[in-house]
Amino acid sequence: MAETPPRRSDATKAAILAAAREQFAAAGYQAATIRAIAAVAGIDPAMVMRYFGSKELLFAAAAEFDLQLPDLTALPRSAVGAAMVSHFLDRWEGDETLMALLRTAVTNDAAAERLRAIFATQVAPVIARLCGEPRAAVAARAGLVASQILGLALCRYVLKLPPVVGLSRAEIVRRVGPTLQAYLFQT
Template structure:
């Protein structure tokens, strides 16, 4: 009758070890980027043998993919609810990021321009946001381009604030930054009204 308890205990220990490795990986990828964060360094930070890291994850690329997973879609509810909903969701997402970017997102941002695996992860994550926003916009030929510009505007602000530490962004209250961005995002996501009297047929 004790066997199930031992099995559960082994499973819990395995999950605990896996989470410890992932925590160390997130921290090292976020601080050093993909290239400089080695399996040996991750193992040392997690207090395990490097062979165990490989046993659990198979490769450094697979470890990065797991470490950089975003469990809650960035932007949250509202991305597909038209221009107003998308702007509100993007600005809420930006506020969370500027208050302290999660190590998962920071790891991806720091590495996405230098390593193909990180770049692909970023494209997939941002692509989902663009798909959702574009689906909620008026059906214009440039709806996807508008959505992509809005998403990358928020990414650029995040990079400037979190990775580059630009003083003009760091020294400005998050609430004021979002207020400044709001009309720019609305301008991107709301198609311009055609001049009165212009025949578009």
């Protein structure tokens, strides 16, 4: 059976995604524009909107994130929760595109799936190594860690709840670290 040749719309969509990745990486989420992405892709900006609907949805489709999780197995077990909170605060504060994905994921299924995939493929394996358990056995732990980290990011950086925004980083690490510690290691 002969293989079906790719449709022209598939090629256009791939060109848009490649251009979007390039522009988001070069200019950041805020500065990247649909016009610039379309120019790099060699198409009209209306085509970008036709395929993706909005800058946020294009971003969610194009997003490739590395949470850059450190090797936490080298730390004393009692310090892992605090180190993880500190690391995630660094990531949320240092990457506007990650924040854009979180904002988009709240209302868009594709972005939510992308965020779930990031946590499943990057956080769950780290937790499995930390706990010495098979990856399948740490799903609940990884889910609870994600709920804490994503909830914190949503409240502090997206909703900007004053009591959470007003906390220093040290206070957040001191208060949230033990919660992650419990999620990671309590049976």
